Amino acid sequence: MFLSSIQLRNFRNLADQRLEFPAQGVALVGDNGQGKTNLLEAIYYLEIFRSFRGAADEQLVRFGEEVFRVEGEARTPEGTQKVAAAFDRRAKRKKVTVNGSEPERLGDALGTVGVVVFSPSDVAIVAGSPGERRRFLDIVLSLTAPGYLHALQKYRQVLAQRNALLRRAAPTLVVSAWDDGLVTWGCRLIAARARWVDERAAAFARHVRGIADGGAATIAYEPSIPAYAEQAAALDPDQLGEAFTHELGRSRDRESRRGMTLVGPHRDDLRIRGRDIATGAWTDLRTFGSGGQQRTAAIALRMIEAETLREKAADEPIILLDDVFAELDPGRSRRILEWVENEEGGQVILTAPKETDVEVRGGALPRWSIRDGVVSPL
Ligand SMILES: Nc1ncnc2c1ncn2[C@@H]1O[C@H](COP(=O)(O)OP(=O)(O)OP(=O)(O)O)[C@@H](O)[C@H]1O
Ligand SMILES: [Mg+2]
Incomplete structure (x- = not known):
């Protein structure tokens, strides 16, 4: 596409x-602060209708204006798809249309345009809080796993209700009335995440080896239900449900003391381990990885995200590379470009502050420059 x-x-x-x-694709060249990342943010917005920088919609409206609008046209195997999104700051209203009509639910429009962004801030997926890694998993799976987004929304509703009751010290019986819902929806999330991580772990390890010569790293799903920490992907839904229910029972007292739900997919994590090249020892990259190891792992996660989108759509996603070569040594940069070339081969929109950083496709991509928010061909 x-x-x-x-x-x-x-x-x-x-x-x-x-x-x-x-x-x-194109290579977008411009000085700092001219709008390169803003343009990629606008393109990505058409995929999930949110900023990849975690910015609120209000922040995306041009200073002094009320409404922003982005409309894109994508060529896909199903034909041309027109996706438009507008946000009104005063009314706090977002309007999304696909081929001119508003979908019944926003979720139906997600992923009409397939996009993967590689950005230096991706290192936060590896080095940041568990919430960053859950967000990564939730986005990939909402876009590719049937029913996942629905289960996520249901789970969040139940969790919010249950937490509100725990916060105001409601009786145990009242709180536990929500346990079934929590377990039902929660197990779907855990199972889907664990399965995906399991399926993609080999590709992740291969990408890390490819990007960082001699590097090694692994991913594994890390559920907050300790009894099944090592085998969540292998469990059937009933076993998972029993384990979840059992753990909720064990946490009852702690939960009422702390006033919140303490087990479930909202407390899970993605474990990322790597082998230290000097000592050969395995360490947790989330806390002990070097900057380079963490960046490599983040890139490998984006690569498996792109491959998942490609398999789902039977089509290459659009690859956005935001100044990714600035922080990587030439060898790593070259291997990423080889991956883009060989495995993806679709449209690439990349940004760089200097023209010398633009090496993709032997420099064959057309160059555009951007200055003060205005794009022009070089
Ligand atoms: N809502 C907004 N309205 C108007 N301008 C904005 C808004 N939000 C951000 N900007 C401006 O956008 C500019 C930053 O754009 P962007 O992040 O795309 O830069 P960049 O070209 O990617 O730079 P760098 O090379 O440093 O990454 C800043 O000058 C900022 O003031
Ligand atoms: Mg930028």
């Missing part, structure tokens, strides 16, 4: 403009 055009209005510092993208 590729993005053939985008129409922008009051999105961050980007001027009102329409851009036509070549099928192979």
Whole structure:
């Protein structure tokens, strides 16, 4: 799939403009603060209708304006798809349309355009809080696993209710009325995440070896239900449900003391371990990884995300590379580019502050420059 055009209005510092993208992509060159990441943010917005930088919609509206609008046209195997999103700051209203009509639920429009962003801030997926890793898993699975988004929404509703009751010290019987819902929806999330991590672990390890010569790293799902920490992917839903229910029972007192739900997928994590090249010892990359190891692992996670999207859609996602070569040594950069070339081969939109950083496809990508939010071909 590729993005053939985008129409922008009051999105961050980007001027009102329409851009036509070549099928192979472009290299966007511009000084710091000119709007390179803003443009990638606008493109990604068309996939999940949220900022990949974690910014609230209010922040995306150009200073002094009320409404932003992004409209993209993507060529997919199913034909041309027109996805538009607008947000009104005053009314706090977001409107999304696909081919001109508003979907019944926002979830139905998610992933119409397949996009994966590689950004230096991805290192937070590895080095940041468990919440960052859960968010990563939730986005990949909401886009690719049938029923996942629905289960996630249901789980969050039940969790919010249960937590509200625990916070105001409601009687145990009242709190535990929500346990069944928590377990039912929670098990779907745990099972889907554990299965995905299991399926992708080998590819993750291969990518790490490929990016970092001699490097080794592994991923594993780390549920907050300790009895099954090592085998969540292998459990059938009934066993998982029993373990979850049992753990809730054991945590009853702690939960009422702390006033919140302490077990479940909202407390799970993705374990990322790596082998130290010097000593050969395995360490937890989340806390002990070097900057380079953490960046490598983050890139490998994006690669398995891209492969998952590609398999789901039977089509290459659009790859956005936000200044990713700035922090990597030439060998690592080259191997990432080889992956983009060989395995993905779809549209690549990359940004760099200096033209010398733009090496993708032997420099064959058309160059665009950006200045003060205005894009022009070089
Ligand atoms: N809501 C907004 N309205 C207007 N301008 C904004 C808004 N949000 C951010 N900006 C401006 O966008 C600019 C930053 O754009 P962006 O992050 O895309 O830069 P960049 O080209 O990626 O730079 P770098 O090379 O440093 O990463 C800043 O100058 C900021 O003031
Ligand atoms: Mg930037």
